[in-house]
Amino acid sequence: MAEHVDQVSYVSGRTRLYGIVGHPIEQVRSPEMFTAEFVSRQAEAILLPFHVLPEDFDCVVPALMKMPNLDGLIFTIPFKQRAMALADEIGPNARIVGAINALARRPDGGWQAEIFDGLGCVEGFRRRGILFAGKRVMLIGAGGAGSAIAVAIAHEGPEHMRLFDLDQARVSDLADKVRAVDGNITVESGDPAHDGFDILLNASPVGMLEDSRLPIAADRFSPRLTVFDAIVKPETTPLLALAESSGCTTVRGREMMRGQIARMTDFLGFRPQA
Amino acid sequence: MAEHVDQVSYVSGRTRLYGIVGHPIEQVRSPEMFTAEFVSRQAEAILLPFHVLPEDFDCVVPALMKMPNLDGLIFTIPFKQRAMALADEIGPNARIVGAINALARRPDGGWQAEIFDGLGCVEGFRRRGILFAGKRVMLIGAGGAGSAIAVAIAHEGPEHMRLFDLDQARVSDLADKVRAVDGNITVESGDPAHDGFDILLNASPVGMLEDSRLPIAADRFSPRLTVFDAIVKPETTPLLALAESSGCTTVRGREMMRGQIARMTDFLGFRPQA
Numbered sequence: 001m002a003e004h005v006d007q008v009s010y011v012s013g014r015t016r017l018y019g020i021v022g023h024p025i026e027q028v029r030s031p032e033m034f035t036a037e038f039v040s041r042q043a044e045a046i047l048l049p050f051h052v053l054p055e056d057f058d059c060v061v062p063a064l065m066k067m068p069n070l071d072g073l074i075f076t077i078p079f080k081q082r083a084m085a086l087a088d089e090i091g092p093n094a095r096i097v098g099a100i101n102a103l104a105r106r107p108d109g110g111w112q113a114e115i116f117d118g119l120g121c122v123e124g125f126r127r128r129g130i131l132f133a134g135k136r137v138m139l140i141g142a143g144g145a146g147s148a149i150a151v152a153i154a155h156e157g158p159e160h161m162r163l164f165d166l167d168q169a170r171v172s173d174l175a176d177k178v179r180a181v182d183g184n185i186t187v188e189s190g191d192p193a194h195d196g197f198d199i200l201l202n203a204s205p206v207g208m209l210e211d212s213r214l215p216i217a218a219d220r221f222s223p224r225l226t227v228f229d230a231i232v233k234p235e236t237t238p239l240l241a242l243a244e245s246s247g248c249t250t251v252r253g254r255e256m257m258r259g260q261i262a263r264m265t266d267f268l269g270f271r272p273q274a
Numbered sequence: 275m276a277e278h279v280d281q282v283s284y285v286s287g288r289t290r291l292y293g294i295v296g297h298p299i300e301q302v303r304s305p306e307m308f309t310a311e312f313v314s315r316q317a318e319a320i321l322l323p324f325h326v327l328p329e330d331f332d333c334v335v336p337a338l339m340k341m342p343n344l345d346g347l348i349f350t351i352p353f354k355q356r357a358m359a360l361a362d363e364i365g366p367n368a369r370i371v372g373a374i375n376a377l378a379r380r381p382d383g384g385w386q387a388e389i390f391d392g393l394g395c396v397e398g399f400r401r402r403g404i405l406f407a408g409k410r411v412m413l414i415g416a417g418g419a420g421s422a423i424a425v426a427i428a429h430e431g432p433e434h435m436r437l438f439d440l441d442q443a444r445v446s447d448l449a450d451k452v453r454a455v456d457g458n459i460t461v462e463s464g465d466p467a468h469d470g471f472d473i474l475l476n477a478s479p480v481g482m483l484e485d486s487r488l489p490i491a492a493d494r495f496s497p498r499l500t501v502f503d504a505i506v507k508p509e510t511t512p513l514l515a516l517a518e519s520s521g522c523t524t525v526r527g528r529e530m531m532r533g534q535i536a537r538m539t540d541f542l543g544f545r546p547q548a
Binding site: 017028036046066068070 | 322326
């Protein structure tokens with residue numbers, strides 16, 4: 001007799017719940033990516049799409065947090081600023097950036113928050129053996145991603161940071177945040193440059209999808225330069241293509257994304273497998 | 275280069291959410307069983323364990339229902355009565371039994387409720403080609419499961435129903451509910467019997483796990499009798515063993531469970547595959 005398939009193996013009464021809270025929700029990639037990371041660490045856990053309307057946020061999210069088998073939430077557009085009010089304890093990056101993207105239940109029942117957009121970039125570099133301490137860093141783009149990246153890098157003790165954005169007010173604001181993290185860093189605003197820098201980072205949208213432009217005027221880089229692009233699609237942006245043809249070390253947007261998932265999964269309570 | 279497993283296939287931003295609400299929650303089997311049924315119907319949906327403390331019920335459950343990508347809830351101990359208040363429309367079984375175990379979002383945004391504990395039993399019989407219409411039925415046990423089974427059978431037009439329970443008040447109450455469904459059924463209370471009956475149902479705990487007792491005094495049944503046991507463990511109870519050795523048709527607790535899952539999945543909005 002053929003056996004009817006009575007059950008699936010990936011969810012049970014013991015499954016620990018996590019969710020990504022956003023509006024809209026259908027386009028998010030976190031459920032499949034975080035759940036894969038949880039499973040790779042042997043955790044009986046799943047990350048779900050929680051669609052919350054902005055007018056329901058203050059009712060629905062605190063209610064979700066009352067479920068004893070829900071251990072963490074991540075936040076995406078448009079809730080990253082607003083979610084700060086839910087935390088009992090706010091991490092050093094989130095405090096400076098003024099937004100969170102992860103909230104985890106502590107053993108004592110309180111909730112701690114942090115933002116990992118920039119920490120993911122630092123983690124991507126760390127996994128390639130590249131540290132920011134003592135380095136001269138050029139960052140292009142001071143929007144949401146660029147701000148989080150600048151603040152996370154500032155915590156790593158670089159010697160010098162030059163910031164560029166078409167919006168000068170954003171650059172001034174971000175320079176103040178970097179100085180607030182570490183007063184020893186020489187921070188300046190200025191045009192994109194590569195000569196005299198160790199690490200060049202692009203956190204602007206220039207080079208995304210069909211955009212064939214470079215975010216910096218250059219024909220060739222020194223092979224000593226490390227070049228990073230936060231863009232995920234295409235995987236090899238025009239900037240990264242130039243860096244590769246110049247013999248530079250490159251770090252890709254996908255490495256930042258993986259680094260962020262790994263660091264957030266640590267934060268959500270799952271230790272890496274030895 | 276070996277590819278890192280970046281994602282799982284069973285959850286995404288488009289996954290529709292369902293949950294079982296209970297306290298405690300770790301022992302429930304619905305997540306793995308309902309999700310398997312959803313998947314067998316090609317639905318991009320999952321049923322999760324939602325652990326809700328009794329003191330949080332009135333805050334948490336209405337909040338869950340505000341999420342636009344949550345389409346249904348099922349309820350277990352201790353919430354089956356209390357959950358009735360959440361429904362805009364209550365089905366015929368739930369109205370008589372005074373409890374619900376399923377709540378589904380209607381296309382107009384309202385919520386409809388029904389109880390399927392008894393409908394699962396009727397469905398298990400239907401799948402074996404056995405109807406209750408015109409039959410003489412003996413039911414042992416008038417607790418939660420027995421009441422739901424009696425009310426569901428009453429909707430099928432049996433000729434006669436005898437009810438037995440050690441608690442006489444329960445039997446009287448249940449007899450009134452059966453008459454409320456269909457005044458044409460001859461309802462009586464009386465000791466367990468098999469002579470002169472077409473269908474014998476056990477909804478008492480006698481014969482569960484290590485209990486080797488029969489719920490009825492008998493050495494042998496007529497092979498014309500159909501015998502049902504609501505007990506799931508063991509699969510073959512002492513009652514079912516006697517029925518099989520007598521040449522009777524038997525219907526098992528697991529068939530009721532499968533019937534209930536199928537009927538509830540219809541109710542939650544997933545059409546069976548042709």
